[in-house]
Amino acid sequence: MTTVSHDAPAPQAVSMRRILPPVVTGQEIVLLAVLAVLWVLLGIFTPAFLTPGSIGPLLVQVAPIALIGVGMTFVIITAGIDVSVAGMIMVSAVVTARVLVGYDVPAIAAVALAIVIGAALGAINGVLIAYGRVHPIIITFGTSNLFLWLGLRVFDSSTVNGIPGTLEFFGRGAAGSTLGVPHSFAIAVVAVAVAWWFLRYAKAGRNLYAIGGNQHAARLAGIKVQPRLVWVYLTTGALAGLAACMIIATGTSTLDQSVGAGKELQVIAAVVIGGTSILGGRGSVVGTLLGAILVQTVVSGVTQLGWPTQLGFLFVGIFILIAVGTDLIRERARRRA
Amino acid sequence: MKISRKITGALALSAAAAVVLAGCTSRNEPGQSAAPGASEGAGAGAEDITIAFVPKLQGIPYFEAMNTGGQQAAEELGFEWLYQGPTTADAAAQADIVRSFIQQGVDVLFVAPNDPNSMAPLLEEAQAAGIHVATTDTDAPDSVREVFVSQASVEGIGQQLTDSLLEAMGGSGKYAIVSCGETAANLNAWIEVQEEYTASEYPDAEIVDIVYAGEDQAMATQMATDLMNSHPDLTGLVGECTSSAPGVAQAVEDADRIGEVFTVGLGTPQSMLPYLESGASSASILWDVEALGYLTGWAGVQLANEGDLGDTSSLENEALSEVEYDEETGVLLLGPPTVFTAENAGDYDY
Numbered sequence: 001m002t003t004v005s006h007d008a009p010a011p012q013a014v015s016m017r018r019i020l021p022p023v024v025t026g027q028e029i030v031l032l033a034v035l036a037v038l039w040v041l042l043g044i045f046t047p048a049f050l051t052p053g054s055i056g057p058l059l060v061q062v063a064p065i066a067l068i069g070v071g072m073t074f075v076i077i078t079a080g081i082d083v084s085v086a087g088m089i090m091v092s093a094v095v096t097a098r099v100l101v102g103y104d105v106p107a108i109a110a111v112a113l114a115i116v117i118g119a120a121l122g123a124i125n126g127v128l129i130a131y132g133r134v135h136p137i138i139i140t141f142g143t144s145n146l147f148l149w150l151g152l153r154v155f156d157s158s159t160v161n162g163i164p165g166t167l168e169f170f171g172r173g174a175a176g177s178t179l180g181v182p183h184s185f186a187i188a189v190v191a192v193a194v195a196w197w198f199l200r201y202a203k204a205g206r207n208l209y210a211i212g213g214n215q216h217a218a219r220l221a222g223i224k225v226q227p228r229l230v231w232v233y234l235t236t237g238a239l240a241g242l243a244a245c246m247i248i249a250t251g252t253s254t255l256d257q258s259v260g261a262g263k264e265l266q267v268i269a270a271v272v273i274g275g276t277s278i279l280g281g282r283g284s285v286v287g288t289l290l291g292a293i294l295v296q297t298v299v300s301g302v303t304q305l306g307w308p309t310q311l312g313f314l315f316v317g318i319f320i321l322i323a324v325g326t327d328l329i330r331e332r333a334r335r336r337a
Numbered sequence: 338m339k340i341s342r343k344i345t346g347a348l349a350l351s352a353a354a355a356v357v358l359a360g361c362t363s364r365n366e367p368g369q370s371a372a373p374g375a376s377e378g379a380g381a382g383a384e385d386i387t388i389a390f391v392p393k394l395q396g397i398p399y400f401e402a403m404n405t406g407g408q409q410a411a412e413e414l415g416f417e418w419l420y421q422g423p424t425t426a427d428a429a430a431q432a433d434i435v436r437s438f439i440q441q442g443v444d445v446l447f448v449a450p451n452d453p454n455s456m457a458p459l460l461e462e463a464q465a466a467g468i469h470v471a472t473t474d475t476d477a478p479d480s481v482r483e484v485f486v487s488q489a490s491v492e493g494i495g496q497q498l499t500d501s502l503l504e505a506m507g508g509s510g511k512y513a514i515v516s517c518g519e520t521a522a523n524l525n526a527w528i529e530v531q532e533e534y535t536a537s538e539y540p541d542a543e544i545v546d547i548v549y550a551g552e553d554q555a556m557a558t559q560m561a562t563d564l565m566n567s568h569p570d571l572t573g574l575v576g577e578c579t580s581s582a583p584g585v586a587q588a589v590e591d592a593d594r595i596g597e598v599f600t601v602g603l604g605t606p607q608s609m610l611p612y613l614e615s616g617a618s619s620a621s622i623l624w625d626v627e628a629l630g631y632l633t634g635w636a637g638v639q640l641a642n643e644g645d646l647g648d649t650s651s652l653e654n655e656a657l658s659e660v661e662y663d664e665e666t667g668v669l670l671l672g673p674p675t676v677f678t679a680e681n682a683g684d685y686d687y
Binding site: 173 | 396397398401519545546548549550551552553554555558559560562563564566567568569579580583584586587588590591592593605607608610611612687
């Protein structure tokens with residue numbers, strides 16, 4: 001008896017360690033290796049791929065995708081999806097841009113505004129999905145159209161011209177980097193680090209995996225599924241709002257209605273290539289960051305090699321299919337075991 | 338469960354209502370003049386000519402500027418101007434609007450067809466109903482259209498882009514083109530002229546690459562950055578459409594290479610103004626879009642009155658001093674493209 005009670009905490013600690021996935025998963029190692037090989041090859045076969053003037057802008061371009069990718073990874077881990085990202089970016093960006101043009105606001109106020117707008121739109125998604133119990137792809141497809149309508153109303157048939165350089169802190173220019181590190185990319189890396197810790201060690205983060213694995217079982221286990229889902233979509237919206245500021249900063253002084261278009265698919269591509277299972281229950285934000293860098297490396301690499309632009313689509317498509325394919329094979333192996 | 342289903346239903350209903358309302362408001366607001374049955378001429382009274390224009394897409398700055406020009410012509414020349422287009426660049430939706438104008442029995446019908454081939458039989462239908470049919474902005478060459486109001490010739494655009502860029506580059510050097518849609522016929526036609534004209538007129542200049550960024554400004558900027566990196570001796574960039582023209586200029590500004598790499602592009606004056614002022618863009622080549630709308634209205638009046646399109650003496654608008662009519666092809670040309678620079682770009686409000 002005494003020995004058992006003495007040993008009791010020990011097996012618990014062991015099992016706790018066992019249920020946590022390894023710090024770096026297989027997919028992340030593969031991605032790192034692919035990236036390393038590509039960067040070395042591009043360094044050899046192009047004149048300037050590995051120079052600060054090339055890598056810097058590449059990372060700036062990656063930042064908004066990786067940032068929204070953090071939220072999207074949460075969403076996909078809960079077996080959901082959010083295809084309204086483009087709409088949320090458009091609304092946040094056009095309102096923020098109009099405010100920047102019309103009023104002399106400091107950067108911090110503009111960023112706060114964009115985040116609040118994105119969070120509000122994300123909360124609409126979250127509430128509809130958590131309490132409406134309709135599949136997230138249908139809900140966010142619907143809200144996506146509503147958001148696009150809303151954004152176009154704010155555009156009011158004209159572009160937003162003469163956007164001042166208030167947000168240049170996030171931009172490609174000299175004001176956008178410190179010691180060669182672009183601020184926007186640094187922010188994305190911090191977001192990824194926080195999210196990595198959250199998913200691994202926080203109870204609320206672990207709950208997301210449980211919800212994605214089996215929502216019904218998670219509810220029976222006492223997890224407050226609905227508030228968690230609202231929170232996850234709200235976070236995605238807030239991050240889309242922050243990303244909208246980066247998109248304004250990296251764009252031109254004119255904002256037109258194409259802002260955000262196609263971003264939802266770029267984000268989902270980064271998440272899927274990063275090894276997050278589209279079926280839910282598994283995924284990593286580090287993989288998403290690497291996936292986003294890989295996609296932009298391919299697109300920039302194709303341009304810098306002087307190859308036809310369309311090859312970028314071919315390669316990204318192959319990466320997505322390989323990532324999903326290996327995930328499904330792994331899933332089948334697990335079911336059989 | 339029941340309650341949540343009710344809530345879902347209510348949400349679905351309100352969402353549907355929102356969509357319907359959205360459709361209504363966005364359709365009514367810009368096209369107030371398109372109320373059916375309003376056949377009475379607005380002000381002038383003497384002439385009861387109704388001229389309808391169906392753009393590719395309603396609500397984008399380009400066609401709104403054309404609409405502004407058309408309205409101005411209606412006021413000055415005394416006719417009723419109707420303007421309605423689809424909310425997406427969709428050939429079927431556009432066909433429905435054309436049909437409704439045929440039913441209304443307008444006098445003249447102008448179309449900027451999304452799909453020239455599928456529009457041709459409809460134009461025939463309109464003509465059979467006694468309507469004068471014509472195209473503007475985009476032609477339907479194999480149709481019964483009486484005239485095509487053209488913004489600029491393919492040669493005019495391609496040559497002006499090349500001349501403006503090479504003037505900035507000093508007549509020689511390597512340059513690259515950042516285009517948009519890979520299958521956009523007008524962009525590809527201009528690029529073809531640029532290639533031929535560069536080869537024949539500027540033997541010391543060379544186009545090193547042509548890339549396609551879609552309608553995505555940030556992608557255009559990134560690709561321009563990549564091109565500057567992969568071709569260190571690159572001294573010129575062309576932004577082939579209204580999203581990539583400011584995009585390539587932004588890339589030059591971000592890379593801090595103003596004065597080393599020169600850019601030109603097809604950009605709207607307002608979007609190009611900051612870059613023209615900073616020197617990141619040397620010139621923007623486009624046409625006066627409002628003047629194109631005005632010319633469309635004028636051509637409509639000529640068609641309705643069976644007037645002579647070649648007699649442009651009644652055109653008093655200064656922007657229309659170089660209009661040319663080619664009787665053989667039925668093309669009414671606005672004139673050579675407009676070159677926007679830091680000096681004149683601020684005069685336009687689109």
